[in-house]
Amino acid sequence: MSFTSLELRSLVTPDGELRLTLEDVPVGDPGPDEVILRVDAAPINPSDLGTLLGPADVTTFTADASSGRPVATAKIPPQAAAFAAPRIGKSLAMGNEGAGEVIAAGENARHLIGKVVGALGGSMFTRYRKVNADDVLAFPEGVTAKQGAAAFVNPLTALGMLSTMRLEGHSALVHTAAASNLGQMLNKLCLADGVELVNIVRSQDQAAILQAIGAKHILNSTDPDFHEQLIAAVSETGATLAFDAIGGGPLAGQILGAMEAALVAKTPPTTPYGSPVHKQVYVYGRLDRSPSVLPSSPGMAWGIGGWLLFYHLKRIGRAEELKLRQRVANEITTTFASPYTREITMTEALDPAVIRAYQRKATGEKFLLLPSQD
């Protein structure tokens, strides 16, 4: 029994176009320690869009079904040509994570046949995917592929933030872009674990999303007294660690400054160097690609730096990672449940109107791809 998959591919052509297609790809037989998964559901994460749409101007997408299969083509603007050049002629697969039923397995993995499992590792926007049995996450009985589709990227990121907090000796958190799918998950996790979380959002609508799920500390950075609210919230919670999805602009520096102000007000320093308590902001996203601006005020015990889930998992080691994964499997329908606003087939994923919708990355909107339908 050998499988051929239908796979979503993204190609940059030599004449400056980006082309999305559905390709036949041989999957081959499973080796002794491998399984073949029918991918029933895969979330379209912001981290997938870079490969999927990359340098394309999404307003220019057009559809063509003359070959019998859907093809979507967009123009690459001249200013993105250099960025796109290394990809020319390479048909790229994508999809960080997904879930589905195990439909074939090698001799050491037969116990997984018929089970619904999740998998991480790229190329999940495909109908059939061969993976190592060690790498799949088996869900408890009754969990569906749609429920388990997003068991890695956001859940492990939220758990990784808490594990960073504990490793580095902090006791409470600040989170920006806090109404995101990840932010809602982090909020549920912090409530479950009794960790104080200061949620920073940019609109009243986003604040309402967090209010509805019981968030305790919600600040709107567009409020005129945001800076005073921020000092009060970090003082009350004792937060000295922040995770920032925005990256550019003044916010990361404002958070460091507010932490220092709160610490200095509680314990006036005995040296000219400010509070000796370390204050840290980790930048894990770049919603704003403009430069970051840091004030000169956070004392001498401060840091700001990049944070990436894969680096963090390497730091904590495989045994610790497996504990985090098992917690995700156990709580996939509660703490780590992901709501979707729309389910789409692979054919729909190549529809220009649908592409523009999932490309928006609007807060609260999340698309689930169903690779084995249509």
Place this chain on the structure above:
Amino acid sequence: MSFTSLELRSLVTPDGELRLTLEDVPVGDPGPDEVILRVDAAPINPSDLGTLLGPADVTTFTADASSGRPVATAKIPPQAAAFAAPRIGKSLAMGNEGAGEVIAAGENARHLIGKVVGALGGSMFTRYRKVNADDVLAFPEGVTAKQGAAAFVNPLTALGMLSTMRLEGHSALVHTAAASNLGQMLNKLCLADGVELVNIVRSQDQAAILQAIGAKHILNSTDPDFHEQLIAAVSETGATLAFDAIGGGPLAGQILGAMEAALVAKTPPTTPYGSPVHKQVYVYGRLDRSPSVLPSSPGMAWGIGGWLLFYHLKRIGRAEELKLRQRVANEITTTFASPYTREITMTEALDPAVIRAYQRKATGEKFLLLPSQD
């Protein structure tokens, strides 16, 4: 035998003036584990000037000797009043470090009598100083107080930078404001230890200072091709750690960007997250108090943060600190020698023209106070 010291003091008055005076201060007898030091020499470090001159407008200093002792008085500008307010009415001592002969000692420290020792710990701009015997650094026979005056702040900072480099797994360094007294010392130390050092300066005069002491990599940040030179130098040396005395402006971010560019050119990344090698800039000074501006380009494995000698010494622990101190004592006339451009008495230190001279903090200029003369 009980001593009274003559001590340099800085006072902010309720009517908005800063006043420098010489005060009689009782020193008392040494306890069993204490020694009394005649402070023969103490450097005026940039870190002393904050307390010494603080919020004063140095152009307004006037001298008054009508009391029989010199007094220097300056106005505090209105915009500095809030900063100066906590100091009103408090007569502050200062002077981070100094050296001199032990002239009295408690029963457990008599072996130190007659020896030239260095001491750290504040209030060294004084004629006699009582300190714990454990805290002094005894120099080899023949070292003078002038040679040993600056055995802590700059030498331990330079050694602390190298110990940070080794602790955090880097193998070469970048240093800004590199022609400073500290920068010259770091350069000598790196040459002695075989560590590659990229020296960044801001003028041809500063470059010449470093050339004269054998620096290998010297970059002038005002050169039009500075960014290209920087990428080439960090590529050649493999530097992934920088110590920055400037703090504000674009330089720290430029260094991170150049490190990333050099790493990516050597090993093209296999993920969209840039090079996985960690790049770090520590800000240990704030010559530029404007905000720092960081680009969005250094990948995801980067950090920038404050660095303070005292926090670093706490991190490495007392045993490791004592090893660093012993190395300073052994090499105080070679690797850790400090050149001075001018020696001044306490009376001269209160002369308005002299105050303006040591306040300039010009590269290459360094003042040595001789508290036991005049």
